[in-house]
Amino acid sequence: MTISSIPFSRVYLTGREELYMREALRTRQLSGDGPFTKRCHAWFAERFPKAEVLLTTSCTHATEMAALLLDIQPGDEVIVPSFTFSSSANPFVLRGAHIVFADIREDTFNIDETTLERFITPKTRAIVLVHYNGVGCAMESIMALAHATNIAVVEDNAHGLLGKYKGQTLGTFGTFGLQSFHETKNITCGEGGALIINDTQFVARAEILREKGTNRKSFLQGQVDKYTWVDMGSSYLPSDLLAAFLLAQLEEIDKIQAKRRAIWEFYAQQLAVWAQRSGVRLPIIPEECEQTYHIFSLILPSEAARLALQRSLKKHGITASSHYVPLHLSPMGQRFGAASCPVAEDLASRLLRLPLYAGLTEEEAEQVITLVQNTPLFAREI
Numbered sequence: 452m453t454i455s456s457i458p459f460s461r462v463y464l465t466g467r468e469e470l471y472m473r474e475a476l477r478t479r480q481l482s483g484d485g486p487f488t489k490r491c492h493a494w495f496a497e498r499f500p501k502a503e504v505l506l507t508t509s510c511t512h513a514t515e516m517a518a519l520l521l522d523i524q525p526g527d528e529v530i531v532p533s534f535t536f537s538s539s540a541n542p543f544v545l546r547g548a549h550i551v552f553a554d555i556r557e558d559t560f561n562i563d564e565t566t567l568e569r570f571i572t573p574k575t576r577a578i579v580l581v582h583y584n585g586v587g588c589a590m591e592s593i594m595a596l597a598h599a600t601n602i603a604v605v606e607d608n609a610h611g612l613l614g615k616y617k618g619q620t621l622g623t624f625g626t627f628g629l630q631s632f633h634e635t636k637n638i639t640c641g642e643g644g645a646l647i648i649n650d651t652q653f654v655a656r657a658e659i660l661r662e663k664g665t666n667r668k669s670f671l672q673g674q675v676d677k678y679t680w681v682d683m684g685s686s687y688l689p690s691d692l693l694a695a696f697l698l699a700q701l702e703e704i705d706k707i708q709a710k711r712r713a714i715w716e717f718y719a720q721q722l723a724v725w726a727q728r729s730g731v732r733l734p735i736i737p738e739e740c741e742q743t744y745h746i747f748s749l750i751l752p753s754e755a756a757r758l759a760l761q762r763s764l765k766k767h768g769i770t771a772s773s774h775y776v777p778l779h780l781s782p783m784g785q786r787f788g789a790a791s792c793p794v795a796e797d798l799a800s801r802l803l804r805l806p807l808y809a810g811l812t813e814e815e816a817e818q819v820i821t822l823v824q825n826t827p828l829f830a831r832e833i
């Protein structure tokens with residue numbers, strides 16, 4: 452069998468990116484909040500009718516806006532799952548917060564909602580959730596706890612644009628939802644993100660923070676005759692060139708998701724018997740969750756088996772990838788003291804993600820499957 456090189460992820464182009472970017476170039480409107488940003492905002496307004504959604508330069512920056520809007524102060528505590536990217540925690544650290552790491556669930560890799568109550572102190576200001584692979588966290592019990600304790604919920608939905616939990620769109624449960632349009636995400640513009648604001652009291656200040664702390668938006672709407680510095684802030688709005696690229700992707704989200712779904716389901720189907728025989732766990736998607744087909748993960752029987760499979764695939768030109776180093780074990784995470792997250796530690800060591808992108812052909816997926824099935828999983832057999 453000849454095997455071509457198969458990357459872990461590759462940007463899928465819908466065909467309209469260049470057209471829209473040329474249009475932006477022709478009109479010479481390249482700064483933020485231009486015509487294409489408005490069209491992206493209109494797209495979001497349709498899908499998130501009860502929220503205000505603002506494009507940002509990244510999910511990290513959307514999280515920074517959430518931390519600023521929540522007025523996180525030095526010494527405040529923020530609960531974050533250990534199994535996530537630094538960007539779920541860093542924006543709160545920048546405000547001086549103390550991070551409290553929570554463990555994750557065995558089945559979904561999402562924050563373990565049953566442990567949250569024990570982390571809450573009078574200083575807890577926010578709970579950050581990650582909907583891993585766009586599979587919703589247990590939102591009913593988490594929101595009930597948040598309401599009872601008056602703690603804000605921030606949904607890091609970098610993986611899960613338009614995923615649903617019990618029919619409700621991810622990112623619309625908490626005070627804020629966060630999206631990423633990084634190159635590795637289902638919908639991309641290279642670097643980009645969005646802040647979903649579900650509580651209207653934060654909208655006016657969000658517009659100011661995003662525009663360098665100025666009331667430029669009010670000026671553009673004719674509400675003031677000059678704009679000026681009115682609050683702290685930064686530059687969180689992406690160039691309209693990026694919004695042009697993003698719009699081309701957003702408009703094709705159904706097609707992109709259908710392609711990812713077909714590959715995801717092909718993997719699941721073809722690997723089912725092998726997985727059962729080999730003691731490998733395939734993804735578990737609870738019935739109440741509509742996922743986004745962002746990740747296809749295997750949980751191998753041991754770390755050695757994960758490394759063996761990863762190396763074998765690599766040898767044949769296929770890149771499979773582990774995922775987050777649990778944050779509580781990272782050099783920066785350790786500064787927040789010892790945390791006990793045994794599930795995150797165990798799963799992180801055994802998790803391997805197979806290549807998954809909209810442009811992956813069935814033939815390529817078959818190559819991946821064949822190699823996976825033919826690799827001995829026990830180190831001594833390699």
Ligand SMILES: Cc1ncc(COP(=O)(O)O)c(C=O)c1O
Pocket residue numbers: 509510511512535536538539581607609610630631632633643644
């Ligand atoms: C869960 C999660 N949140 C946030 C981010 C950061 O996204 P961005 O690169 O758009 O800032 C990532 C990056 O992969 C992520 O996996």
